[in-house]
Amino acid sequence: MAPSSFPQQPVELDAVDRRIIQELVNDARISNAMLAQRSGIAPSTALLRTRSLIDRGVLTGYHAEVSLPAVGRSVQALISVRLRVHDRVEIDKFTQKMPQLPEVLSMFHTSGVTDYLLHIAVSSTEALRDWVLDYLATDESVGHTETTLVFGHHKGLGGPIPTELPAPGDGH
Structure with a gap:
């Protein structure tokens, strides 16, 4: 998907969508069966939900990470x-x-x-x-x-932002 075709507004995501995204961020090579199990849904549902996230422009690709x-x-x-x-x-x-x-x-x-x-x-x-x-x-x-x-590069998490963020000073 070209950057110009990415959604320009937030896409509505439910808890299952967020769980699928997080699992794919953690391991993009996860099997559909394992993704379904970790997300608490049926494999057919996991496949449909993942395809929906791609179609809606939330998931924009998968890649191999190379040691430079x-x-x-x-x-x-x-x-x-x-x-x-x-x-x-x-x-x-x-x-x-x-x-x-x-x-x-x-x-x-x-x-x-x-x-x-x-x-x-x-x-x-x-x-x-x-x-x-x-x-x-x-x-x-x-x-x-x-x-x-x-001198060093430390990647961030890259997953979805939680729906509710802790208030400043909550110690989180």
Whole structure:
């Protein structure tokens, strides 16, 4: 599903939907039978509910997670990019080009001084320098970059937000 086709408003989720989502976030390779058992529903219901979550744009994909050092990409960096001109054509070209480069893990279009934040992974600091020179410093639309090395990356949970959050100061 393309990002532009994601729901723009919250989708109504019941307790079963939330449980299915959480189980899939924990293990996207879980069998339908195990998903049903952990969700307290029949396997046919689990399958229908999962398909419904996909159809409604709540579940947007499944993926394999790769160890970047294991594939020779042990150096990660966050690169802040400020465009020289805020012209729609240049913005669209940059937005189309960057995520297609194999080194780019994520790209965020942001507000404030930084227009884009790129998360990339390469083999070495020399490869990082060359990448910045080849793809950013020589790009006529780029006005300024700032590169920050990533020493560690800790992922968040990524699952649904509980329907009721504890009040501030509740100690949770």
